[in-house]
Amino acid sequence: MPIALYALTAGAFGIGVTEFVIMGLLREIGADLSVSIAQAGLLISGYALGVVFGAPIMTILTARMPRKRVLLGLMVIFIIGNIVCAIAPSYSLMMVARMVTALAHGTFFGVGSVVATSLVAENKRASAIAVMFTGLTVANVLGVPFGTWLGQTLGWRSTFWAVSLVGIAALLVIAALLPKDDQAPDVTDWRADLRAIGRLPVLLGLATTVFGYAGVFTVFTYIAPLLTQVAGLSDSAVSPILLVFGGGMIIGNILGGKLADRNLGRTLTVTLIALGLSLGLMPLFFASGWSSVLIVGLTGIAAFATVAPLQMWVMGKAKGAGEVLVSSFNIAAFNLGNALGAWAGGYAIDHGPGLAAVPYVAVVFPVLAVIVAWLAMRGSQDAPEVAVARPTA
Numbered sequence: 001m002p003i004a005l006y007a008l009t010a011g012a013f014g015i016g017v018t019e020f021v022i023m024g025l026l027r028e029i030g031a032d033l034s035v036s037i038a039q040a041g042l043l044i045s046g047y048a049l050g051v052v053f054g055a056p057i058m059t060i061l062t063a064r065m066p067r068k069r070v071l072l073g074l075m076v077i078f079i080i081g082n083i084v085c086a087i088a089p090s091y092s093l094m095m096v097a098r099m100v101t102a103l104a105h106g107t108f109f110g111v112g113s114v115v116a117t118s119l120v121a122e123n124k125r126a127s128a129i130a131v132m133f134t135g136l137t138v139a140n141v142l143g144v145p146f147g148t149w150l151g152q153t154l155g156w157r158s159t160f161w162a163v164s165l166v167g168i169a170a171l172l173v174i175a176a177l178l179p180k181d182d183q184a185p186d187v188t189d190w191r192a193d194l195r196a197i198g199r200l201p202v203l204l205g206l207a208t209t210v211f212g213y214a215g216v217f218t219v220f221t222y223i224a225p226l227l228t229q230v231a232g233l234s235d236s237a238v239s240p241i242l243l244v245f246g247g248g249m250i251i252g253n254i255l256g257g258k259l260a261d262r263n264l265g266r267t268l269t270v271t272l273i274a275l276g277l278s279l280g281l282m283p284l285f286f287a288s289g290w291s292s293v294l295i296v297g298l299t300g301i302a303a304f305a306t307v308a309p310l311q312m313w314v315m316g317k318a319k320g321a322g323e324v325l326v327s328s329f330n331i332a333a334f335n336l337g338n339a340l341g342a343w344a345g346g347y348a349i350d351h352g353p354g355l356a357a358v359p360y361v362a363v364v365f366p367v368l369a370v371i372v373a374w375l376a377m378r379g380s381q382d383a384p385e386v387a388v389a390r391p392t393a
Contacts, residue, residue, distance in 0.1 A: 001131055002119045007170075007177035008112045009135040011075060014166040015105050016139025017147055018082055019047060021159055022098075024148030028156040033091040040091075043098050050099035051335040055106020059328040062107065067115050067324075068181035071174055074104040074111075079167040086160035106335070109133075110328025113311055115178070123261055130257025130308040137253050137304055141246030145239060197326055204376035205314040208369045209333040210340065212272055212310060215279055215365035216303045217341030220245075222349065222358055223296075230356050231286035241296050248300025256305035260312055268309040268373055275302040276366035282359040310334075313373075341365065 022029070022043055030040035062070045081101025088094040109132075116128040143166075151159035197203070219226065227233045227241060252271075259267040278299040285295035314330040341362070348354070348361045 001124075001128065004119055004177045004179060005116055005128055005131045007174045008071075008116055008132040009138075010170040010173045011071065011108060011112065012132050012135025013139045013143060014075075014135075014163060014170045015078065015108060016136040017143035017166065018078070018101060018160075018163045019105065020140060021144045021147035021151070021163070022047075024144065025151045025156045025159060028151060029094070032156065033088075033094060035091050043095060045339065046095050047098045047102045047105075048335045048339045050102025051105045052332045052339075054099075054103035055110060055328040055332040056325060058103055058107040059110055059325045062111075063324065066181040067111050068174070068178045070111050071108060071115070071178070072171060074108045075167055075171040075174060077101070078104040078108075079164050079171065082160050082164040082167060086157045086164065106328050106331040109331040111324055113315065113327045114324050117315075119179075126260035126264065126308045126312045127254075127257040129311050130253050133253055133304075133307050133311075134250065137246065137249040140249060141243060145243070194325070197329055201376055202314065202326060204372050205310075205316075206329060206333045208268075208272075208373045208376065209310045209314065209330050210337040211365045211369035211372060212275065212306050213334050213337030213365075214341035214344065215275060215362045215369070217338040218345040218348075218362035218365065219279060219282070219299070219341075219359055220303075221342040222345050222355065225355055226282075226286070226358065227292065227296075230283070231289075231292040233289060233292060237289075241293055244293055244297045245300040248297040248302075249304040252301035252303060252305035253307060255301070257308040259305075260309040264309060264312055264316070265377060268306070268313055269370060271302065271305040271309060272366045272370045272373065275299075275306060276363050276370070278302045279359050279366065280363045283356065307334075337365075 026037050026040040026043075029043070030037045033040070058074070062073070065073075078101055081097050081104070084097035085094060085101065088097055112132050113129050116132045117125040120128045147159045147162065150162060151157075197206075223242070223245070224238050227238050228235060233241070256267065256271055259271075278295065282295050282299065285291040311327065311330055314333075315327050344361055344365075345358045348358050352361070
């Protein structure tokens with residue numbers, strides 16, 4: 001893979017850390033800013049909404065700019081947003097800073113996905129996207145635990161200063177490694193791009209992403225209480241098991257990209273079914289400590305094996321019309337799935353069958369994703385596009 005791809009990985013790492021590290025620092029942030037943990041938790045929702053609404057808006061505003069310049073500008077926004085988070089004297093300013101930071105998220109991954117695929121041969125496109133998203137998985141495995149430890153040891157503000165430094169490093173790497181790009185991309189009118197997104201195959205593709213990832217976050221949002229209260233493990237066991245989950249994410253991300261390069265439609269279906277099976281079997285595996293570790297690792301593999309296929313699937317539905325915008329919308333769809341899954345899991349805990357049933361609730365979403373993907377394949381003449389790989393000379 002071209003070394004330039006790893007510049008995108010560096011940016012994805014920083015964005016992944018800033019999105020997820022706050023989950024481990026809610027108590028410290030709430031105490032310092034004089035709000036409840038529940039209110040502090042809204043900083044996560046605010047970020048997600050910033051991604052959902054910011055991704056299409058920022059992509060439209062930057063559509064006629066050279067893509068390298070767009071990525072550099074987004075990293076500047078990311079750095080400024082995290083610096084403001086680090087110095088925010090009030091909850092309101094912290095919320096605004098989180099939403100500003102989120103503006104960089106969706107468009108970075110949307111534009112980055114298109115740039116990544118342009119750097120490799122056609123039969124390596126899904127793998128190239130997977131390389132970029134490796135930054136997100138490594139952020140969960142290494143960045144989030146370290147950021148949480150740093151915030152608990154030196155104060156939560158130190159974590160955001162550290163993430164700002166990561167952003168500066170990513171900015172320099174992108175500037176140095178990505179090919180020079182002075183030409184504005186050939187783009188259609190943004191209204192035409194939005195009409196392309198309104199095509200049924202694209203909408204079904206975005207819905208597949210929302211449902212697929214809602215299943216992941218229905219469980220992942222509440223994984224700590226599931227491990228301690230349902231599986232009966234100690235609090236000290238949670239962090240090591242989450243490392244197993246993160247390791248599974250890395251394996252699944254690479255595996256999903258390689259398989260999607262060979263057969264996109266089949267990989268999408270199989271990975272979503274595997275995700276549903278791992279979620280459905282989770283309560284059975286919670287019967288013992290070793291099997292709990294096993295199922296968490298398998299779920300991590302299944303969860304991120306869907307990422308590159310989903311991104312490639314939606315980009316393929318665009319058929320070149322508004323590809324960057326569609327790609328950014330799909331990143332927004334991932335975050336909408338995150339919010340939907342967290343809400344569904346919380347509703348099941350507070351008003352439904354309870355914490356132990358959360359994995360069963362989660363299964364509903366990948367099942368819906370498979371159905372929607374099947375409808376897209378069946379209803380669109382060009383939908384399957386399953387044989388992606390081409391023989392090379």
